[in-house]
Amino acid sequence: MIKIENLKKIYHDNGLPVKALDNISLEFQKGEFTVIAGSSGSGKTTLLNLIGALDKPTEGKILFEGEDLSLKSKSQLAELRLYKLGFVFQAYNLIPVLTAIENVEFTMILMKIPEKERRERAYKILEELNVANLADKKPNEMSGGEQQRVAVARAIVTNPSVVLADEPTANLDSHTGSQLMDLMEKLNRDRDITFIFSTHDPIVIERGRRHITLRDGKVVSDTSKCLQ
Amino acid sequence: MIFLKIAWRNIWRNKKRSIIILISIVIGVIAIIFFEALSVGFVNQMVNNQIGIHTAHIQIHKNGFNEEKLIQNYLPNSSKILNELRQLNEIKHMSQRIISYGLITTAENSTGILIAGVIPEEEKNVTKISEFLIEGSYFLTNKKEILISKRLAKSMDLSIDDKVVLLASRVDGKVGSELFRVVGIFQTPNSVFDKSTIYITLVDAQEVFGLNNNISEIAIVSSNLNEVAKLKDKIAKIIGAEYEVLSYHDLIPTLVMQQEMTGNWMLIIYIIIGLAMIFGIINTFLMSVFERINEFGVLKAIGMNEQKLLLMIVYESLILGIIGAIVGSIFGLSLVVYFSKVGLNFALFSEGLSAWGIAAIIYPEIVFFSIIKAFLVVGSISLLASLYPALKALQLQPVKAIRYV
Ligand SMILES: Nc1ncnc2c1ncn2[C@@H]1O[C@H](COP(=O)(O)OP(=O)(O)OP(=O)(O)O)[C@@H](O)[C@H]1O
Ligand SMILES: [Mg+2]
Numbered sequence: 001m002i003k004i005e006n007l008k009k010i011y012h013d014n015g016l017p018v019k020a021l022d023n024i025s026l027e028f029q030k031g032e033f034t035v036i037a038g039s040s041g042s043g044k045t046t047l048l049n050l051i052g053a054l055d056k057p058t059e060g061k062i063l064f065e066g067e068d069l070s071l072k073s074k075s076q077l078a079e080l081r082l083y084k085l086g087f088v089f090q091a092y093n094l095i096p097v098l099t100a101i102e103n104v105e106f107t108m109i110l111m112k113i114p115e116k117e118r119r120e121r122a123y124k125i126l127e128e129l130n131v132a133n134l135a136d137k138k139p140n141e142m143s144g145g146e147q148q149r150v151a152v153a154r155a156i157v158t159n160p161s162v163v164l165a166d167e168p169t170a171n172l173d174s175h176t177g178s179q180l181m182d183l184m185e186k187l188n189r190d191r192d193i194t195f196i197f198s199t200h201d202p203i204v205i206e207r208g209r210r211h212i213t214l215r216d217g218k219v220v221s222d223t224s225k226c227l228q
Numbered sequence: 229m230i231f232l233k234i235a236w237r238n239i240w241r242n243k244k245r246s247i248i249i250l251i252s253i254v255i256g257v258i259a260i261i262f263f264e265a266l267s268v269g270f271v272n273q274m275v276n277n278q279i280g281i282h283t284a285h286i287q288i289h290k291n292g293f294n295e296e297k298l299i300q301n302y303l304p305n306s307s308k309i310l311n312e313l314r315q316l317n318e319i320k321h322m323s324q325r326i327i328s329y330g331l332i333t334t335a336e337n338s339t340g341i342l343i344a345g346v347i348p349e350e351e352k353n354v355t356k357i358s359e360f361l362i363e364g365s366y367f368l369t370n371k372k373e374i375l376i377s378k379r380l381a382k383s384m385d386l387s388i389d390d391k392v393v394l395l396a397s398r399v400d401g402k403v404g405s406e407l408f409r410v411v412g413i414f415q416t417p418n419s420v421f422d423k424s425t426i427y428i429t430l431v432d433a434q435e436v437f438g439l440n441n442n443i444s445e446i447a448i449v450s451s452n453l454n455e456v457a458k459l460k461d462k463i464a465k466i467i468g469a470e471y472e473v474l475s476y477h478d479l480i481p482t483l484v485m486q487q488e489m490t491g492n493w494m495l496i497i498y499i500i501i502g503l504a505m506i507f508g509i510i511n512t513f514l515m516s517v518f519e520r521i522n523e524f525g526v527l528k529a530i531g532m533n534e535q536k537l538l539l540m541i542v543y544e545s546l547i548l549g550i551i552g553a554i555v556g557s558i559f560g561l562s563l564v565v566y567f568s569k570v571g572l573n574f575a576l577f578s579e580g581l582s583a584w585g586i587a588a589i590i591y592p593e594i595v596f597f598s599i600i601k602a603f604l605v606v607g608s609i610s611l612l613a614s615l616y617p618a619l620k621a622l623q624l625q626p627v628k629a630i631r632y633v
Contacts (some may be wrong), residue, residue: 054529075533082531089529092522097237102230107530109230154530 001161001194002028002051007060009046009217020046022217023060028196030161033188035208036198042214044198048164051196052085053077065161082110086155086163086193090170093151094139100150101126101135107158125153129183145176149183156187162194163187169201181207231536235543238520245512249545250552253606256505257556258563260602263497265564265592266572267490272593275476278483280356281416282344282425283476284323284447285456286463291472293444294479297342299328299399299437302444309467310446316466318459320451323347323354324443326433330396332376332426337384342425343396345433354447357414357427364388364412370431374408377422378415386410394428398438406436502609509545509613517541517617524621534622541618542611549610553603560602564592 009021020043028034036044049055050062053069062069064080072080081087094103104122113121126132131149139147148168155163165184169177181204188195197204205211210224239246279285287294288309293301303309306324313319326345331338348367352358357375358366367373374392381387390410398404408428416422434440450459456475464473477484517524527537571589 052529078528078531078533080531081529085531087526087529089526093526095234095523095527097234097241106230110531110536 001030001065002026003063004051005061005063007047007050007062008058009043009050009055010058019217021050021057024217024219025060026212026219026222028162028194030194031188031192032194032196032210033185033208034194034196034210034212035205036196036212036214037200037205038214038220040200043217044214045166046217047214048166048196048198051162052087052164053080082107083158084161086158086160088148088151088155088163088165088168090167091144094147094154096139099136099138100131100142100153103139103150104154104157107154111158121157122153125157126150129153143176144171145173145180148172148176148180152180152183152187156191156193159191160193162196165195165197167199167201168197169199169204174203177201177203231540232543232547235540235547238516239544239547242516245516246548249509249512249548250555252505252508253549253552253610254556254559256501256609257553257602257606258560259501260498260605261557261560261598262563262592263494264595264598264601265568266590267494268595268598269568269590269592271487271490273590274486275483277417278480279476281360281418281421282355282357283479284354285450285453285476286448286460287474287479288446288448288463288467289444289472289474291470294472294474297328297444299326299397299439299444302326302399302439302442303446304470306443306446307441309471312466313446313448313463316459316462318451318455318462319448321350321353321449323350323447324430325351325445325447326430326437326439326443327445328396328437330394330436332380332384333393333395334384334386334390339380339384341380343394343433343436344425344427345430345436346427347430351427354449357416360414360416361412362415364410366412367427367429368411370429372406372408372432373411373429375412375414375427376410377425378413379419379422380426381410381413388413394426394436396436398436400438402438404436404438406432408432498605502605505606505609506613509548509610510616513541513545513614513617514620517621521621538618538622541621542614545610545614546607549606550603552610553606556606557599557602561594561599564594567592568594 004024004026007021007024011018011020024047036047038044046055050057056070064084069077095106098106101122104125105118108118108121123132123135126135129149129152131146131153134142134146134150142150169180172180184195185207187193197208199205211221212219213221288303290301290303310322310324313322324347326343328343330341330343332341361375362378367375374394376386386392388410392408392410393405394408395403395405428436430443434442450456460473460475467473524537568591571591574588574590
């Protein structure tokens with residue numbers, strides 16, 4: 001469902017070119033649970049951002065469900081992110097002035113889903129993720145793990161086909177981290193949502209069913225558990 | 229709605245900053261409303277004084293009289309015209325006058341002046357000269373009484389009951405001269421007028437100028453100040469082309485100039501207030517936008533498009549603008565109401581003001597339109613001032629934004 005061809009990304013840091021991704025070609029299938037590992041600066045975040053259409057590649061192209069992202073307008077890309085993609089970042093995922101349930105509802109508001117349905121769906125997801133008790137709390141009244149759970153709730157409430165998670169456990173202790181992974185595994189199983197993670201965290205790596213390792217912007221290994 | 233809600237909560241996230249913006253908007257609105265009221269009060273006082281001291285709303289003369297106030301240019305058939313004018317409801321009061329140049333002399337001094345001959349009872353209704361007396365009294369009889377200004381009294385060393393001689397050229401070309409007794413000394417807010425004008429009764433003026441029963445001017449007060457132009461046209465049509473019918477605008481061209489000048493000053497004040505507000509708001513908003521870069525990044529990432537993001541930021545300053553405009557209007561209006569009763573004392577500038585025909589105390593006047601103006605000004609300012617920071621926020625790429633995390 002996602003096809004990457006000869007992807008290159010060169011940043012210009014104070015005029016000096018930095019090669020963040022170097023000729024990457026990959027393919028992701030529906031329902032995969034993929035972990036992208038690699039040392040710091042190897043290009044993991046860059047790759048996720050390009051897949052999520054948050055940034056444009058220097059060369060190469062990305063086909064999302066057969067459609068070339070480079071051919072889409074800004075507002076079409078915003079729509080793609082809204083309807084097809086879910087994001088979970090390392091931190092600061094939630095809108096600080098909104099409560100948990102309002103945060104989860106937010107994307108549905110952008111989708112113009114009627115209020116009643118919105119509320120119900122948001123509440124159900126919070127329940128499913130065991131954070132319904134936090135519905136009326138603001139992000140600064142929640143722990144890091146709770147915030148990440150709410151962030152996952154927001155990412156999946158719109159039924160995206162792919163969730164991109166950039167080091168989602170980096171700020172969590174190992175116990176909370178594995179609980180979050182349990183959750184995402186379950187969602188992957190139950191809802192057939194494709195997950196792509198970037199991480200350093202062994203807990204995440206251990207859960208992955210496909211492992212891609214990057215070094216200096218190149219894919220150095222790509223293995224799947226089921227093939228082993 | 230959700231964007232309004234978010235904007236509203238974002239405003240109160242940094243209370244101190246929002247309150248600073250609010251205060252600056254409130255002060256700006258108060259200033260706009262107050263200065264507007266002051267300038268309207270100023271202009272109206274100027275107009276009313278000019279009208280009320282001598283000019284009245286409309287004057288009728290023989291053609292050309294206003295250019296050159298020669299006694300030969302007296303008003304032909306004045307009683308016929310007066311009868312026609314008495315039929316008009318739009319006319320509230322009329323005063324018959326003789327106006328012409330002359331000399332006022334004492335044993336020591338003599339100076340050129342404009343002699344105004346009036347019927348005491350009529351003139352009382354048309355102008356306020358009878359109220360401007362500071363010494364002596366208004367006309368008591370028709371027996372050679374004269375009203376002079378305090379300025380003139382001082383420069384010619386005259387006081388009540390002193391005798392003066394008026395010299396003037398008569399209709400028949402001879403020089404008329406009569407002895408008068410000073411019965412009243414007046415002082416109007418208009419120093420230029422005071423320097424040059426004296427009053428005697430119409431009967432005496434007819435004698436001085438040898439005019440028999442003729443007059444040279446009819447001064448008219450309209451029942452509605454806003455319809456003076458209409459009345460002027462109507463009168464001109466009725467009495468015909470032999471006469472000139474002039475409104476106070478025609479008679480005091482400087483008034484229009486002064487009105488325009490006041491308007492220009494207001495514009496300058498608006499611009500200063502506006503610029504101060506714009507830069508204040510832009511600065512604070514830029515700060516608050518940059519602090520939230522990562523938040524905007526996340527919002528973009530989860531699919532919020534640029535227009536909505538823009539809207540959300542602009543709402544913040546619009547809400548502040550509206551609250552500020554409401555609060556400012558309340559304060560501004562209260563201030564105006566208070567000073568419209570008490571008056572604002574500009575005694576310090578009274579010399580300069582009297583040249584404008586203005587008293588030292590100015591009463592600001594409530595102008596409801598100025599509230600609408602203040603709302604429009606503040607609304608567009610807060611829109612403009614937040615647009616730049618908002619556009620700046622849009623330029624941030626979500627990636628970069630998130631990298632700040
Ligand atoms: N916006 C940017 N401008 C300039 N250079 C950048 C930018 N983003 C990333 N880079 C550089 O590109 C390279 C890849 O960065 P990237 O963030 O993708 O690495 P990463 O694998 O996610 O690292 P980490 O594990 O530390 O998150 C690094 O050398 C980084 O410094
Ligand atoms: Mg990274």
